[in-house]
Amino acid sequence: MTRTFNADPFALEFNPVTTALVIIDMQRDFVEPGGFGEALGNDVSLVRSAIAPCEKVLKTARDAGMMVIHTREGHRADLTDCPPAKLTRGGKTFIGEKGPKGRILIRGEEGHDIIPELYPIAGEAVIDKPGKGAFYQTDLHLILQNHSIKTLIVCGVTTEVCVNTTVREANDRGYECIIPEDCVGSYFPEFQKYALEMIKAQGAIFGWVSHSEHIIDAIK
């Protein structure tokens, strides 16, 4: 049963059975006051605007029986999976250091967890990723292949970093990605704008951009 998403630069056909909702890194460290994102000097209210539309898309996907996948960026407590080059990034606050929500981007710490509003439920895979892209050193591709998934609705943070990296990785692996623009967030409004423009440029070079209302209308 083919359906159509209203999207830019043109409508995208999809089958709900071969479509998954992928929510990228909606973790306390990135989205909540007192986390890693804020420790880096960012205004988290700019990314929190994505929470309510994500909740609506998540509820619709769950009600429709669509596959839902969550990702978390983070590392082992001993940091053995963190490239030394990544450890030196941040400027002020570094991965593994103690933050207000526990050690920053360390698996099992409060800040690493997914925000309560979008918390995974039983049956939803949670992908722990050491990089920005959700395919790098994870079993995401295997899981998607096992379920014959072809289309990804990609939400989460941040638009220009982990969302964009994941969309590019997915595109190279043959998936069609659609990004509801109000369900992704950046600490930098200009990055939000251009990250979305880059995806849909040149006839959907990496994917399609849409809106939560169009996604919900098409899948409910």
Ligand code: C5J
């Ligand atoms: C960042 C992410 N921005 N999830 N991570 O470091 O986008």
